[in-house]
Amino acid sequence: MKRVKQKIFQDYIARQGLKSTRQRDIILDAFLSSDRHLSIEELYLKLRAKHPNIGYATVYRTLKLFAESGIAREIHFGDGQTRYEHVSEGEHHDHLVCTGCGTIIEFENESIEKLQDEVAAAHNFLIKHHKLELYGLCAKCRS
Incomplete structure (x- = not known):
């Protein structure tokens, strides 16, 4: 899947008339290797130790290109930070967001998806996309 996303990105920047650069490749590899919802700053700090020549603005612009x-x-959980998550064709998940420590848990629930479709159908509504975010306290913060 990583190679597929790399190819999608390379094709995109070529269509935009942009150059494939070593810095973009490094940022792409770091992003695709992470299983977290990364903010610009988190990814920048992750890269800075090994690649001090990659600046914050480059990480910012590159994440925008990924989106x-x-x-x-791009996802926003109400804390003022933009985070980025991987997108896979045909995949959908929702989020539990801890307001104590900021932990983000992804989950899938077929019953919720079915109920959303039923509610939309009852109102003659066509869902194009949606997001479900539930905010509260994780087990660690509750104890």
């Missing part, structure tokens, strides 16, 4: 190309999605 534009369709391999990443």
